[in-house]
Amino acid sequence: MFSLTPPQLFGSKKDGVKQAEIQGLLKYGWHTEAMVLTAIRGELVVIPVEWSWLTLSRVLFSRQEVMKWNGWGYSDSRFLFNKKGQAEFTGRRYRLSGMVLPSLKDWFESTFGASLQHKSPATATLNASAVPFPSLNEAFLQDLKSTGIPFSHEAEDRVFRAHGHCLHEIFALREGKFGRVPDLVVWPNCHEDVVKTVDLACRHNVCLIPYGGGTSVSSALECPPDETRCIVSLDTSQMSRILWIDEKNLTAHVEAGIVGQDLERLLNESGYCTGHEPDSMEFSSLGGWVATRASGMKKNVYGNIEDLVVHIKMVCPRGVVEKSCQGPRVSIGPDIHHFIMGSEGTLGVVTEVTIKIRPMPEYQKYGSVVFPNFEQGVACLREVAKQRCAPASIRLMDNAQFQFGHALKPQVSSIFTSFLDGLKKFYITKFKGFDPHHLCVATLLFEGDRERVLQHEKQVYDIAAKFGGLAAGEDNGQRGYMLTFVIAYLRDLGMDYYVIGESFETSVPWDRVLDLCRNVKERIVRECRERGVQFPPLATCRVTQTYDAGACVYFYFAFNYRGLADPVNIYGRVEHAAREEILANGGSLSHHHGVGKLRKHWMPESISDVGIGMLKSVKEYVDPDNIFGSRNLL
Amino acid sequence: MASNTLYSPRDPALKKRDDFEDILEERRSSSDLRYALRCYVPVVYKGIAPCKPGVLKTAVLQSDRLRHVVAEMSKETGESADVIREEASGILEEMAHRLRLGTVRFFAYSLSKAFKALFQRVRVNEDGIQRLQQSIQEHPVVLLPSHRSYMDFLIMSYILYTYDLSLPVIAAGMDFLGMKIVGEMLRMSGAFFIRRSFGGDKLYWAVFSEYVKTMLRNGYAPIEFFLEGTRSRTCKSLTPKLGLLNIVMEPFFKGEVFDVSLVPISISYERVLEEALYARELLGVPKPKESTSGLLKARKILSEDYGSIHVYFGHPVSLRSLAQGRINRSQYNLLPRHIPRRPSQETQAFVNETAYRLVRLQEENMVLRPWVLVAALLLQNPDGVDMERLVEQTSWLRGLAVSFGAFLDWPDYVSASKAVASSLALHTGLVRTEGGRAQLAMEPKEPGSPEEDLFDRAASVLSCASYRNQILHVFLRPALLGMAMQMAEASRKDDIYSCFSFLRDVFSNEFILCPGGTVQDFDEACYMLTKCAAVHVQKQEVVATEKGQRILSFLTSLFQPFLKGYQVGPAPFLELVDYPRELTCYEALSSDVQKNALAALLRMKVVRKLKV
Numbered sequence A: 001m002f003s004l005t006p007p008q009l010f011g012s013k014k015d016g017v018k019q020a021e022i023q024g025l026l027k028y029g030w031h032t033e034a035m036v037l038t039a040i041r042g043e044l045v046v047i048p049v050e051w052s053w054l055t056l057s058r059v060l061f062s063r064q065e066v067m068k069w070n071g072w073g074y075s076d077s078r079f080l081f082n083k084k085g086q087a088e089f090t091g092r093r094y095r096l097s098g099m100v101l102p103s104l105k106d107w108f109e110s111t112f113g114a115s116l117q118h119k120s121p122a123t124a125t126l127n128a129s130a131v132p133f134p135s136l137n138e139a140f141l142q143d144l145k146s147t148g149i150p151f152s153h154e155a156e157d158r159v160f161r162a163h164g165h166c167l168h169e170i171f172a173l174r175e176g177k178f179g180r181v182p183d184l185v186v187w188p189n190c191h192e193d194v195v196k197t198v199d200l201a202c203r204h205n206v207c208l209i210p211y212g213g214g215t216s217v218s219s220a221l222e223c224p225p226d227e228t229r230c231i232v233s234l235d236t237s238q239m240s241r242i243l244w245i246d247e248k249n250l251t252a253h254v255e256a257g258i259v260g261q262d263l264e265r266l267l268n269e270s271g272y273c274t275g276h277e278p279d280s281m282e283f284s285s286l287g288g289w290v291a292t293r294a295s296g297m298k299k300n301v302y303g304n305i306e307d308l309v310v311h312i313k314m315v316c317p318r319g320v321v322e323k324s325c326q327g328p329r330v331s332i333g334p335d336i337h338h339f340i341m342g343s344e345g346t347l348g349v350v351t352e353v354t355i356k357i358r359p360m361p362e363y364q365k366y367g368s369v370v371f372p373n374f375e376q377g378v379a380c381l382r383e384v385a386k387q388r389c390a391p392a393s394i395r396l397m398d399n400a401q402f403q404f405g406h407a408l409k410p411q412v413s414s415i416f417t418s419f420l421d422g423l424k425k426f427y428i429t430k431f432k433g434f435d436p437h438h439l440c441v442a443t444l445l446f447e448g449d450r451e452r453v454l455q456h457e458k459q460v461y462d463i464a465a466k467f468g469g470l471a472a473g474e475d476n477g478q479r480g481y482m483l484t485f486v487i488a489y490l491r492d493l494g495m496d497y498y499v500i501g502e503s504f505e506t507s508v509p510w511d512r513v514l515d516l517c518r519n520v521k522e523r524i525v526r527e528c529r530e531r532g533v534q535f536p537p538l539a540t541c542r543v544t545q546t547y548d549a550g551a552c553v554y555f556y557f558a559f560n561y562r563g564l565a566d567p568v569n570i571y572g573r574v575e576h577a578a579r580e581e582i583l584a585n586g587g588s589l590s591h592h593h594g595v596g597k598l599r600k601h602w603m604p605e606s607i608s609d610v611g612i613g614m615l616k617s618v619k620e621y622v623d624p625d626n627i628f629g630s631r632n633l634l
Numbered sequence B: 001m002a003s004n005t006l007y008s009p010r011d012p013a014l015k016k017r018d019d020f021e022d023i024l025e026e027r028r029s030s031s032d033l034r035y036a037l038r039c040y041v042p043v044v045y046k047g048i049a050p051c052k053p054g055v056l057k058t059a060v061l062q063s064d065r066l067r068h069v070v071a072e073m074s075k076e077t078g079e080s081a082d083v084i085r086e087e088a089s090g091i092l093e094e095m096a097h098r099l100r101l102g103t104v105r106f107f108a109y110s111l112s113k114a115f116k117a118l119f120q121r122v123r124v125n126e127d128g129i130q131r132l133q134q135s136i137q138e139h140p141v142v143l144l145p146s147h148r149s150y151m152d153f154l155i156m157s158y159i160l161y162t163y164d165l166s167l168p169v170i171a172a173g174m175d176f177l178g179m180k181i182v183g184e185m186l187r188m189s190g191a192f193f194i195r196r197s198f199g200g201d202k203l204y205w206a207v208f209s210e211y212v213k214t215m216l217r218n219g220y221a222p223i224e225f226f227l228e229g230t231r232s233r234t235c236k237s238l239t240p241k242l243g244l245l246n247i248v249m250e251p252f253f254k255g256e257v258f259d260v261s262l263v264p265i266s267i268s269y270e271r272v273l274e275e276a277l278y279a280r281e282l283l284g285v286p287k288p289k290e291s292t293s294g295l296l297k298a299r300k301i302l303s304e305d306y307g308s309i310h311v312y313f314g315h316p317v318s319l320r321s322l323a324q325g326r327i328n329r330s331q332y333n334l335l336p337r338h339i340p341r342r343p344s345q346e347t348q349a350f351v352n353e354t355a356y357r358l359v360r361l362q363e364e365n366m367v368l369r370p371w372v373l374v375a376a377l378l379l380q381n382p383d384g385v386d387m388e389r390l391v392e393q394t395s396w397l398r399g400l401a402v403s404f405g406a407f408l409d410w411p412d413y414v415s416a417s418k419a420v421a422s423s424l425a426l427h428t429g430l431v432r433t434e435g436g437r438a439q440l441a442m443e444p445k446e447p448g449s450p451e452e453d454l455f456d457r458a459a460s461v462l463s464c465a466s467y468r469n470q471i472l473h474v475f476l477r478p479a480l481l482g483m484a485m486q487m488a489e490a491s492r493k494d495d496i497y498s499c500f501s502f503l504r505d506v507f508s509n510e511f512i513l514c515p516g517g518t519v520q521d522f523d524e525a526c527y528m529l530t531k532c533a534a535v536h537v538q539k540q541e542v543v544a545t546e547k548g549q550r551i552l553s554f555l556t557s558l559f560q561p562f563l564k565g566y567q568v569g570p571a572p573f574l575e576l577v578d579y580p581r582e583l584t585c586y587e588a589l590s591s592d593v594q595k596n597a598l599a600a601l602l603r604m605k606v607v608r609k610l611k612v
Helices: A019-027 A056-060 A104-112 A138-147 A155-160 A167-174 A191-204 A260-269 A286-292 A374-386 A399-407 A415-431 A450-466 A474-496 A510-530 A567-584 A600-622 B024-029 B032-037 B053-061 B064-077 B081-095 B101-118 B126-138 B151-162 B174-178 B182-188 B202-217 B243-253 B275-282 B292-303 B319-323 B345-364 B370-380 B387-403 B416-426 B450-488 B493-509 B518-531 B548-568 B572-578 B583-588 B591-603
Strands: A008-012 A035-040 A043-048 A079-081 A087-089 A184-186 A207-211 A231-235 A242-246 A251-255 A309-316 A319-321 A349-356 A363-371 A393-397 A440-448 A499-509 A538-546 A550-560 B121-124 B141-145 B169-173 B191-194 B261-269 B308-313 B431-434 B437-440 B535-537 B542-544
Touching (some): A087 A104, A087 A474, A104 A399, A138 A191, A167 A499, A167 A567, A191 A207, A191 A349, A207 A349, A260 A286, A363 A374, A363 A450, A374 A440, A374 A538, A374 A550, A393 A399, A393 A474, A399 A440, A399 A474, A440 A450, A474 A499, A474 A550, A499 A510, A499 A538, A499 A567, A510 A538, A510 A550, A510 A567, A567 A600, B024 B101, B032 B101, B053 B202, B064 B202, B081 B202, B101 B292, B121 B126, B121 B151, B126 B261, B126 B308, B141 B345, B151 B169, B169 B174, B174 B182, B174 B191, B182 B191, B202 B243, B243 B319, B243 B345, B261 B345, B275 B450, B275 B591, B319 B345, B345 B450, B370 B416, B370 B437, B370 B548, B387 B416, B387 B437, B387 B450, B387 B548, B437 B450, B450 B493, B450 B518, B450 B542, B450 B548, B450 B583, B493 B518, B493 B591, B542 B548, B548 B583, B548 B591
Parallel strands (some): A207 A231, B121 B308, B141 B261, B169 B191
Antiparallel strands (some): A008 A043, A251 A349, A309 A319, A309 A349, A363 A440, A538 A550, B261 B308
């Protein structure tokens, strides 16, 4: 359509061009002048700005270059069963990458009743012709062009931003089915771009759905099917700069589109970190964390997002909302940050955030403790919380999850290691009398200066010993955390073999943790049976965070759906029942995943009608025309 | 697996029921001693090893609930917490069971001997046993037998022992502890003892409820208690008491257990051991105090034939399924669970309704002998009836009862004349057959004072009535409709409904009529009577058919004694002097009827209680 001036090669990442240098360039206004600096297939290039909003934008801003369009994570990383029937994890990005996992197949087949003979492969490529044709608001488009903000209405770009990672979303993609998808994707480059975009959206009555990392598991990114206006996905990925670091106050001012792993890496270069590590941190964005009230694995040291944030700038239809100072704590009425945090894209777009930073920890140590049963483990975690000596992270897996973790053990390299493993197992099960079908494992992560860590470690192990816990080594601990990052990849493997599943979470007072875990697992099993699932499901849980007054509990739930006509529907009903059980047992609607559209059904009973009214009145003032029309939350 | 279908009001006659096996048969052919000493390894709840009674007591005394109540009472009364705790420990000591296998084996041996002497057969539905076994492994189980006799809980434990099921812990009245040795032996076979009334005693309530809940929560053993609260002296079910049912439901409401299986059990006796005693009790002779010597004196009953016992284990009812959509469990989220609080109105209504449903389930699976039909007919013919006519009527009544869903133990190959004859033979004390006529035995053997004669006559009428009562639940709803039609004196459906509703209200202390179920009961009654072509139900009208006259007049006269009893109220005695042959009025002498009538009048605010 258009002839392009050949892009001027600026230098590639591989050539060692430092992010900071590029940032410097950007800061000096490259992108607002004649040229735009961006990346094509990992290469950094500069192109004339007048082209950027046209056909080029598709290549320019496509994450799908490195990520799967119908599954989790990087395209090069996936589990598969090789010709020998052994499980393998491909790629080179993770500790498990390139390894063979000899016990996974047996675990997989015996847990789910699945078989490698029965495959349910996904549609290989995205069929653009099956994607609904975009309904564009021409006036809006015309004005947008004049701002120079890049956009695209290519099917691939739109599909990629039409979903999060709920089971039903991924399942539909694998089948090549597309519902309502955004009509347009825009890539604002800075706060001002967002102000312009929102302004235009208001002027032309266009629906905006902010898009950060796309890791939502609450249907928050789903487009309302009955939305008749043009839906624009506002992708914040280009706003990913650290604008300044304040070493005196230990804060950093960061654009909200930055992805977790980039933020940590860039801060690490200056010797700092935020310490905020949600399980999705490889892909999720700072703005997304703020908008969903995210929680990080190491919150015991660094705090959750609400503890980390010092200042937020958000663009709303009514204008820009922010505080006028960076005081560490204020008493100036209800905290407006709490309207923003958890607003899930219904009020505006978070563009810039000032976040606390910490010097990088000197020393890190993993650890693990085996308990004779889950009850003892929970009692130990409760005691640790009571004494307020929780390590950076402490998590307790139930027996099923412990076995799951074991199935992910890579092939042992020497006879000696396998002998040692055997010895360990003998010691725990025979000598100490732990029942392998009841024992469970807590994984630990300590951080700080070396001496303190060692001292802290001793304190925690001493408490554990009072509850019958035995130290079980660093390796088990580390493997536990690794599971977190690969579990989402494992779901894709399951879906290749008729197994579907998902995780969900809650928070609950200490005295109800055990009852809630037992009842929810049992409810899942019962619901599956009653709904005709032919094989017993996997229903397992772990306690992932401890607080003074309670804990966060995380469930994994999966089943083999062979023989079911509408597995996703059944899956949804079982998950719905499980959530009802959680609420009936004193659990919360969500600890950190958010409400989205998946759970908004329970909002009135969760926060009372008056509470709903409060939120509604804020929405009505801030966004009277429902420009941010994702319809999450309310 | 527990089912959530309680009963279907539509077509009760189609209800499918299990077959019975006689468990005494094997006892008659093999060694009782070996049976008592055999290896006994019951299945348990989710593989949990039952803890020792001592551990259980400690758990109760150290529970949050009890600690909370002790601290509160100490604050209120100024008494030191230690003293109160000591008191609690004393209560628990008095209450708790001490299950010992040795004692169980002793009972297994001696009961085998006793049962073989007393009964022809003890018949059990084995399918029900299998369902129970399944339930015990899945969820905590609550056994809810009907209560007609002291034998009930002995029989229950005996059957569970026979089938290698966990022995239940049984809530028993404190009266049994009055029996030396025997009381303690019952304790060692799993009974725990509760005071009959402890209204305001907070500590007692806390110890008691925590004790029961602790056993339920950790699946220690099935918990057994009688919904009716006490033995029914009249052989018709008593309206349920809710205290214990509330307690066993609470752990589910509070999420402490996933579910609770409620198992209704119907124990039907061909002849109740306490038959003669009951009639006297109803006429005002006080209940003999439970005592060991009394028990030994009662040995003479061993020489009599008490026919068969049928024990029907109903389908376990899942409390979770019942509560689905009725109880919002999150109402318990905002208060620590050990702090006691009054159940909400919706909860109370739910517990009440469930209790009624469970008693109805017990009623439905009560096995009825042909004699019950004969007794009902004899009571309607005080002057006696020709054998031929009696056989014909019994046969007719059989058809009607079966079509209304009665669980009749009357195999097809037994002819009506045979069934009537053998019924009369087993109950010679109550009927006289002379010259081809059968008549209630009313005339005293040796004439005494008029009062004594009257007493004897009333006693035999009440004994006979206790058999007829067994079948009332089958006819209750259609009969109420029949009576309502008579009362309304018009065929407008609305009028009949309001009469029906009134009668139902009046009799709700007398029969098992769940509050709030009027519409459903009315529909059920219409359906049943339409089915046997006794009435035509149209949009606006309910009309009796030609053929229906016989059915309707039978039904109304079946319930006549109660109507009469409620009408005459406090003055039946006078009437009896004038009309000594008016049979229905003898029943008005029953203290049970009087008590219920008074309760109904109080409830309906017709009379008021004044403290004297």
